[in-house]
Amino acid sequence: MLKVDNLCKNFGGLKAVNQCSFEVQEGMIYGLIGPNGSGKTTTFNLITGFLEPSGGRVLFKGEEITGLAPYKIAHLGIGRTFQLVRLFHNMTVMENVLLAFKDQSGERLFNAFFRPRQVIREQTGNEKKALELLEMLQIAPIRDEYVGNLGYAQQKLVELSRILMTDPEMILLDELMAGISPAFAERLLDYVRQLRDEQGITFLVVEHNMHVVMSLCEWIVVLNYGEKIAEGTPEQVSSNPVVIDAYLGV
Amino acid sequence: MKMLPQLIVNGLITGGTYALAAIGYSMVYSVLKFANFANGAVAMIGAYLTFLLVTELGIYLPLAFLISILATALLGVATDKIAYKPLRQAPKISSLITAMAISFVLEAVVLLVVGAEYRPFPLPVAEGWRLGSVYITPVQTGILVASVVCVAGLWYILHKTKIGRGMRAVADNPELATINGADTDRVISAVFAIGAALAAVAGTFVGMDIALSPTMGFNITVKGFAAVVLGGMGNVTGAVLGGLILGMMENAGVWYLAGGDGRWKVTIAYAVLMFILVVKPAGLLGSKEESRVF
Amino acid sequence: MPTGVIIHVLIVICIYSILSIGLNIIMGCAALFSMAHAALFGVGAYASALLALQGFPFWLDLLAGMFIAGLISFLIGLPTLNLVGDYLAVATMGLAEILVSIFRNWDAVTRGPMGLPGIPPASLFGLTFDSPISFLGLSAVCLLIIYLLAERLAYSPFGRVLKAIREDEGAVQALGKSTFWFKMWAFVLGGATAGAAGSLFAHYFGFIDPSSFTLWIIFFLWLIVILGGLGNNLGSIVAAVCFVAIREGLRFVGLPGNVTSAIQQILFGVLLIVMTIFAPRGLIPERKYKTRYKSHAEG
Numbered sequence: 033m034l035k036v037d038n039l040c041k042n043f044g045g046l047k048a049v050n051q052c053s054f055e056v057q058e059g060m061i062y063g064l065i066g067p068n069g070s071g072k073t074t075t076f077n078l079i080t081g082f083l084e085p086s087g088g089r090v091l092f093k094g095e096e097i098t099g100l101a102p103y104k105i106a107h108l109g110i111g112r113t114f115q116l117v118r119l120f121h122n123m124t125v126m127e128n129v130l131l132a133f134k135d136q137s138g139e140r141l142f143n144a145f146f147r148p149r150q151v152i153r154e155q156t157g158n159e160k161k162a163l164e165l166l167e168m169l170q171i172a173p174i175r176d177e178y179v180g181n182l183g184y185a186q187q188k189l190v191e192l193s194r195i196l197m198t199d200p201e202m203i204l205l206d207e208l209m210a211g212i213s214p215a216f217a218e219r220l221l222d223y224v225r226q227l228r229d230e231q232g233i234t235f236l237v238v239e240h241n242m243h244v245v246m247s248l249c250e251w252i253v254v255l256n257y258g259e260k261i262a263e264g265t266p267e268q269v270s271s272n273p274v275v276i277d278a279y280l281g282v
Numbered sequence: 283m284k285m286l287p288q289l290i291v292n293g294l295i296t297g298g299t300y301a302l303a304a305i306g307y308s309m310v311y312s313v314l315k316f317a318n319f320a321n322g323a324v325a326m327i328g329a330y331l332t333f334l335l336v337t338e339l340g341i342y343l344p345l346a347f348l349i350s351i352l353a354t355a356l357l358g359v360a361t362d363k364i365a366y367k368p369l370r371q372a373p374k375i376s377s378l379i380t381a382m383a384i385s386f387v388l389e390a391v392v393l394l395v396v397g398a399e400y401r402p403f404p405l406p407v408a409e410g411w412r413l414g415s416v417y418i419t420p421v422q423t424g425i426l427v428a429s430v431v432c433v434a435g436l437w438y439i440l441h442k443t444k445i446g447r448g449m450r451a452v453a454d455n456p457e458l459a460t461i462n463g464a465d466t467d468r469v470i471s472a473v474f475a476i477g478a479a480l481a482a483v484a485g486t487f488v489g490m491d492i493a494l495s496p497t498m499g500f501n502i503t504v505k506g507f508a509a510v511v512l513g514g515m516g517n518v519t520g521a522v523l524g525g526l527i528l529g530m531m532e533n534a535g536v537w538y539l540a541g542g543d544g545r546w547k548v549t550i551a552y553a554v555l556m557f558i559l560v561v562k563p564a565g566l567l568g569s570k571e572e573s574r575v576f
Numbered sequence: 577m578p579t580g581v582i583i584h585v586l587i588v589i590c591i592y593s594i595l596s597i598g599l600n601i602i603m604g605c606a607a608l609f610s611m612a613h614a615a616l617f618g619v620g621a622y623a624s625a626l627l628a629l630q631g632f633p634f635w636l637d638l639l640a641g642m643f644i645a646g647l648i649s650f651l652i653g654l655p656t657l658n659l660v661g662d663y664l665a666v667a668t669m670g671l672a673e674i675l676v677s678i679f680r681n682w683d684a685v686t687r688g689p690m691g692l693p694g695i696p697p698a699s700l701f702g703l704t705f706d707s708p709i710s711f712l713g714l715s716a717v718c719l720l721i722i723y724l725l726a727e728r729l730a731y732s733p734f735g736r737v738l739k740a741i742r743e744d745e746g747a748v749q750a751l752g753k754s755t756f757w758f759k760m761w762a763f764v765l766g767g768a769t770a771g772a773a774g775s776l777f778a779h780y781f782g783f784i785d786p787s788s789f790t791l792w793i794i795f796f797l798w799l800i801v802i803l804g805g806l807g808n809n810l811g812s813i814v815a816a817v818c819f820v821a822i823r824e825g826l827r828f829v830g831l832p833g834n835v836t837s838a839i840q841q842i843l844f845g846v847l848l849i850v851m852t853i854f855a856p857r858g859l860i861p862e863r864k865y866k867t868r869y870k871s872h873a874e875g
Contacts, residue, residue: 082746106752114750120743122857123736126867130733131740132751138733139753141761145725151732152868159869175867198751317662319669368853373742376852378609378665379798383848386795390841398834500791504673507666515662549677552670559667560655 033058033202033234034079034110039088041074041258048074050258051088056202061228061235063249065242065269067278071258072238073115076204079236080112081105092202107134111200115207115238117187121180125171125190128179129162130155132197165193169223185216192223202234203227209244217241221248246270254278287416289533295422297529298429299491302484303506304513304521305436306358306477312453312516313473314370316377320361321481322503323385326496328354328482329489330392337404351482358478359471367470385499392496401494425487432480433522440518445472453516504548508555514565523566528554581824583708587780589820590715591773596800596812597726598769603798604806605735606762607742611794612652612668615675616645616767618789620774622679622686625695625784634698638775645771646764648675653763658756672791679786691785698779705779715776719813722769726809729765731863738762739807739862792841796823799848805858814860819844 034056041049049071056062064072077083079090081102089098097105106112120128136158137143138151166172169189174182179190188208195203205224209217221244227233239245245252246266254262254269256278262269269275303325310318328350335346365380410419440446448469481502488498509528513520528551535550558565595617602608620641627637652671656664679686686692697706698714705711729735737758740748748755778784800819804811826836851858 080750082749101754102746102749103752103754106750112750114747118744118747118750120740120747122743122862123739124865127736127740127865131736131748131753134752136733139737139758141729141734141765144729144732144734148728148732155733156869159867163867163869176865178864194751311662315660317665319665365849365853372852372856373607374662375603375607375609376856378662379802380849380852382611382795382798383845383852386792387842387845387849390838390845393834393838393841504669507669511663511666546677546681549674552674555670556655556667559659559663563655563659563663 033093034236035089035091036075036079037089037091039075039078039090040086041071041078041083042086047258049078049085049255052255052258052260053088054253054260054263056234056236057251058234059228059232060250061224061237061248063245063252063266064236064238064255065245065252066255070255070278072255073206074258075255076112076206076236076238079105080110080204106198109199109201110204111195111198111202112204113191113195113206113208115210117184117191119179119187119191119194122178124176124178125166125182126159126162126175128190129166129194129197130158132194133158133161134198162193162197165196169193185212188212188220192220196227200233202236205235205237205239207238207240209239209241217244224248285537286534287414289537290530291416291418292422293530293533294526295418295425295491295529296533297509297526298425299484299487299502299525300505300509300529301522301525302429302432302480302487303502304509304525305433305518306481306484307506307510308513308516308518308521309449309473309477311510312518313449313470314366314377315516316366316374317381317507318366318477319378319381319503319507320365320384320388321358321477322501322506323388323499324354324358324361324478325481325485325488325502326392326494326499327357327388327485328478329485329494329498330396331482332486333401333403333489333494334396347483347486350486351479354482354485355475355479358474358481361478362470362474385503389496389499396496398496401489403490403494405490421490425491428483428487432483436476436480436518439476445469449473501548505551508551511555511565512558517565520565527566580708583712585821585824587708587712587715588824589817590712590719591777591780592797592800592820593719593813593816594715594722594773594776595770596797596804596816597722597809598766598773599794599797600766600801600804600807600809600812601726601729601738601762601769602766604801604808604812605730605738605742606759607806608657608759608763609662609665610668610763610766611665611791612649612671612675613766613770613797614789614791614793615672616648616770617774617777617793618679618784618786619645619648619675620771621778621784621789622692622774623771624775625692625778626685628695628779629692634700634779637779638772641775642768642771645774646768649764649767650760653760657759657763672794676786676789679789686786689786691783692778693783695778695782695784697782698776711780715780718772718776722772723809723813726769730807730809734758734761736865742806795841795848796844799844799851802848802851802856802858805860805862806856807862808858808860811858811860815858 037053039049039052052075066072078085081100084099089096092108092110137154143151163172166175171186171189179187208220224235228235237249249266252263252266252269253260254275261278262272262275306321307318331350331353332346335341335349336343361384365384366377369376405421408420410417440450448465452466452469488502509524510521512528513524531554532547532550536547599613602610623644624637624641627640652667656667680688697704705714737753741755741758745755800815801812804815826840
């Protein structure tokens with residue numbers, strides 16, 4: 033599905049990501065872990081086009097996407113969340129979700145001016161789809177609230193539903209569980225599993241919480257100082273002495 | 283081609299003042315990632331302060347210059363506290379707007395207090411020197427020397443002092459900097475103080491070289507920014523280099539392209555700017571990441 | 577106050593409202609920082625005036641003014657709109673300066689500081705708008721059309737993307753949308769709107785000179801757009817009414833011209849800073865989006 037090949041990124045003299053290679057299989061939940069500053073978020077940014085690699089390649093479904101603009105990569109079917117939620121705070125939940133639909137005719141200037149009826153018809157259809165999703169995530173009643181007025185947990189759900197509405201084949205979750213209660217985290221984990229099982233979406237997850245990683249991910253890639261030091265099943269990784277060393281800082 | 287050496291020297295002198303103004307923008311940009319449009323108006327205030335201290339109070343010029351530099355540095359810090367600090371978390375467009383508002387207010391204050399007329403700086407008339415085909419006045423020599431001294435002093439502050447290291451740390455890693463709030467505030471104040479002090483020097487020199495007028499601030503803003511973009515945003519060496527190149531190109535350009543018609547100077551400065559934006563938007567010494575959208 | 581003055585003020589209000597709506601698309605919706613708006617206003621005015629003086633009809637001047645202002649916006653946007661906002665700010669500042677220096681110095685065409693006199697009144701469908709009251713009608717109709725179009729734009733999916741760009745451009749890109757062209761269209765449309773205002777301005781006064789298009793105007797327009805509420809077109813019109821009335825009113829106070837303008841500048845500057853810090857959404861906030869579709873689960 034996704035292949036990262038010898039990826040490198042230098043900031044000045046610092047090698048944030050160094051010759052990192054791994055492959056993500058379709059329909060699986062992958063974890064990307066490592067101590068602070070080990071290059072996880074940088075790797076995400078390189079894959080999604082928010083940073084340009086200094087070297088190496090990224091392939092998605094066999095096609096090279098290295099260094100494409102973020103919107104092009106998103107359009108190809110890779111959705112992402114950000115470490116801190118990046119929602120449109122002065123817009124309502126529904127507006128946030130509606131923004132995610134691809135290729136809306138009303139986003140073309142000509143249609144926006146001269147085909148208002150068609151635009152509204154399409155919009156109502158999108159609202160219907162969005163509402164179904166919001167109902168599934170149990171946030172339909174707050175659809176007309178400004179996102180800025182919501183709690184952190186609800187914002188996470190809005191971010192998740194927004195990314196789902198882009199119809200992605202693969203989702204990169206950056207610290208989705210950070211800053212939320214354990215009970216709510218369980219709920220989110222269930223959603224992620226459900227999405228994988230029902231819609232076949234592939235996940236690549238950056239996560240700090242080891243408990244979450246071990247219970248959610250089926251395959252784990254471990255980074256340290258920008259280099260891949262291990263990969264394997266949760267059991268393999270958690271018993272790997274190199275990984276334990278990296279985490280204990282020995 | 284006979285004129286070329288003279289044009290280059292004149293360009294270096296003008297460029298020196300641009301470089302001083304550009305450093306102020308560049309430093310603020312490297313720390314706060316926003317273009318402080320008010321720096322030109324601050325430079326204009328510095329110029330008028332020196333001018334008024336000399337003409338109205340009869341203070342000895344070097345002393346007047348020093349007082350003006352200190353007062354302007356304070357003004358720089360004050361503009362930050364009043365107009366930018368409350369907007370650190372707001373969209374960047376807000377600070378750009380308040381910066382422009384500050385410069386309009388400062389300009390209007392000068393209009394009210396001093397008036398709109400051009401004021402020549404009262405300087406003792408002195409013979410210049412002739413080196414081959416190049417003629418240079420004492421004022422110009424002073425500008426050249428002082429520009430070099432200022433840049434050297436700045437280099438010393440940035441690399442050898444604690445506050446200077448703090449500035450570079452904040453510039454390199456703003457996220458880390460937000461964690462130590464108090465330190466960051468001090469660093470930002472220092473950046474504004476130094477930027478404004480250099481602006482006062484630049485403004486006074488421009489006043490000496492040409493004349494004072496309330497609109498000179500805008501001119502300094504324009505040139506300072508062209509220099510910064512030319513050299514690379516947020517890069518002090520780039521700002522100096524950009525200032526010097528811009529100064530020389532302007533002088534040579536006006537002479538060779540516009541038949542010496544000084545009215546087109548600004549246009550040439552901008553033509554250079556646009557060319558850089560199209561060809562190498564990150565500037566001569568800038569990095570690509572600084573200039574991209576996200 | 578005599579009726580003549582009131583009609584004059586109303587016409588100026590219409591022109592400034594059109595200008596503000598244009599700037600609102602650029603700055604209010606898309607959060608693009610443009611300093612060239614006043615100069616583009618000038619481009620519309622000069623293009624229209626020069627064509628009208630050659631005997632071309634009003635509708636053609638108007639369209640030409642809009643087209644040229646839009647084209648210049650397009651050209652300036654091309655290298656700058658995919659860079660961080662400061663570059664656009666610097667570039668538009670430069671553009672403004674270059675355009676004004678062309679108005680001022682290209683004597684052969686613009687007659688420099690002496691300006692262009694004798695611009696014929698507008699006429700359309702056989703009607704000639706040579707009296708103030710008839711011109712007021714024309715500008716009001718133009719304002720209405722532009723207002724309705726801008727409203728349609730602001731509340732369309734297109735406008736929604738613009739507002740999202742205002743909030744977080746990177747996040748919009750992560751949703752698979754090329755933000756560049758959205759920003760570009762907003763920028764071009766805003767510029768063309770300024771061109772239309774310029775065309776009306778030229779035909780109303782019959783005389784234009786460079787002093788009407790200086791940076792001071794853009795400052796005044798920011799104040800209108802921010803006070804009226806970013807992204808709110810009606811707010812822009814309301815604010816334009818207030819500020820133009822204040823500005824024109826101050827002329828009758830009887831202070832010397834340069835003192836009045838300096839005081840005005842300080843007053844408006846302080847107000848702008850206070851507004852930006854304490855009421856960044858303006859006095860009249862944007863309309864809130866309401867979901868139209870009703871789900872069956874809730875009846």
